[in-house]
Amino acid sequence: MELAPQPTNPAFPTMLSGDIVQDSVDTRKRSTGRRTVGTPFVENPRMTCRDVEVYYGEKCAINKISIDVGRNEVLAMIGPSGCGKSTFLRCLNRMNDTVPSCRVEGDICLDEIDIYHPSVDVVPLRARVGMVFQKPNPFPKSIYDNVAYGPRIHGLTKNKAELDEIVETSLIKAGLWEEAKDRLLEPGTGLSGGQQQRLCIARAIAVSPEVILMDEPCSALDPIATAKVEELIAELRTQFSIVIVTHAMQQAARVSQRTAYFHLGDLVEVGATDKIFTNPQHRLTEDYITGRFG
Ligand code: ADP
Secondary structure, three states, rough: OOOOOOOOOOOOOOOOOOEEEEEEEEEHHOOOOOOOEOOOOOOOOEEEEEEEEEEEEOOEEEEEEEEEEOOOOOOEEEEOOOOOOHHHHHHOOOHHOOOOOOEEEEEEEEOEEEOOOOOOOHHHHHHHEEEEOOOOOOOOOOOOHHHHHHHHHHHOOOOOHHHHHHHHHHHHOOOHHHHHHHHOOOOOOHHOHHHHHHHHHHHHHHHOOOOEEOOOOOOOHHHHHHHHHHHOOOOOOOOEEEEEEOHHHHHHHHOOOOOEEOOOOOOEEEEEHHHHOOOOHHHHHHHHHHOOOO
């Protein structure tokens, strides 16, 4: 299992696992939230989140969280139900904008661009930071049109041949081409659950995202379909950053390079996945991974 890259940038001095990081290391902004232990920051991150707070009305669901999303890494987010994993995930492409009572504070940048800046258009943002949901949700369209949808609305192709090429490449990357190539004009909803989820991944890939967010992408799938999606996640990492919320700790252990443990809206610990599962620094993390609660 690979270890997360160790920071060398002076803004992110090298951290030892177990260091108290938010007060002592994140020099860009000091945090008053719970202290996160481990390695929330990486060198040359794809996304940076600093002091992110999320409220639903008066209720605080995320309490000053700071973390990076690395390039070509799978970052798993684990923790008990209701601890804010999905809420935080949805902040990364402003999906929470659709919840009227939801307010997001702090800074979230994608390649130095503040994604909450008023000038940012969420439509292209959600192409760059795609999302795959818990329940496969293909559009009521053909397999081809599901994948072609994004490139069409974003005007990514000049002609049908280019669109055909993107559809084929995306289905190949999603591991669905062999199963789908002879039925491209059939409805996406006619595929099996696991195939539908891979179709949704192909749809996300088709617009060349930088980050793919996955909210429990296998929880509606059987073990064989789950294994295929996990295999796919491992392959996709070579091109994209992936942030995955999962209830299945074994899944986090299998697919991710770094794991973040959330507890009641706090980011308690982040670290190399093997370390989190074999030698967690924080008692709350240890209690959770050993099944003492959750
Ligand atoms: P997790 O993904 O870890 O199960 P969530 O992010 O779904 O946690 O929820 C975190 C907290 O925010 C919970 O207390 C939940 O009830 C609350 N919450 C989530 N979505 C909404 C919403 N749309 N409106 C109000 N509260 C919400």
